[in-house]
Amino acid sequence: MPRLLMLGGDCTTHSGTMAALKRHAPQQRLAIAWFDAHGDFNIPETTPSGNVWGMPFAMLCGRGDPGLVAACDGPTLREEDAALLGAHVLDEQESRMLSASPVAQFGAGMLAGEAGLAALEGWARAVGERCDAMYIAFDLDAIDAGEGVCVAMPEPDGLSVDTSVAALRILARTNRIVGFGPTATMRRPGSPLDFDRHAEIVARLTEAALG
Numbered sequence: 001m002p003r004l005l006m007l008g009g010d011c012t013t014h015s016g017t018m019a020a021l022k023r024h025a026p027q028q029r030l031a032i033a034w035f036d037a038h039g040d041f042n043i044p045e046t047t048p049s050g051n052v053w054g055m056p057f058a059m060l061c062g063r064g065d066p067g068l069v070a071a072c073d074g075p076t077l078r079e080e081d082a083a084l085l086g087a088h089v090l091d092e093q094e095s096r097m098l099s100a101s102p103v104a105q106f107g108a109g110m111l112a113g114e115a116g117l118a119a120l121e122g123w124a125r126a127v128g129e130r131c132d133a134m135y136i137a138f139d140l141d142a143i144d145a146g147e148g149v150c151v152a153m154p155e156p157d158g159l160s161v162d163t164s165v166a167a168l169r170i171l172a173r174t175n176r177i178v179g180f181g182p183t184a185t186m187r188r189p190g191s192p193l194d195f196d197r198h199a200e201i202v203a204r205l206t207e208a209a210l211g
């Protein structure tokens, strides 16, 4: 199977990418690693903002409005084969739904230590044994705003670039990675951030995931 690099767009594009991967080989069991400062696990009944880009992870899991789920051929995976990484800005009901679900969660603070990376490796190995392939969704706001990423919704207390690279390398050596999607790049007018720095971060992450 060819490998996908899905550059640009917001997080809703991941649910479409998963639909394409599933349609390409319907019998395959797909896993997902979803890096994001936010959960993207809201449904229309829980969302405080009403924004659909807060829902794509739930959509591809088959949760929420049937029309939205159908729009991405959801569900395209089993929740036990999904993990959320680096998410620390969660809405209250979204957080409760995630905790009650089989989705694995690895916070930024946890992944910053050796024990956290070892826990991720344990999850990734088990998933790599039972699944045929993994897609990595990477909302670049999972990276700590202090690293200089140019994103739509920058957040503090996120993953360092080095931790992100370490986590991606673990996923890449334990799973067959069929796609990597670094999304949510946004260059704000008048922002002092250096876009070359952002591009360099994206290149490092891509090399770790697909290289």
Ligand SMILES: [Mn+2]
Pocket: 011, 036, 037, 038, 040, 053, 139
């Ligand atoms: Mn997102």
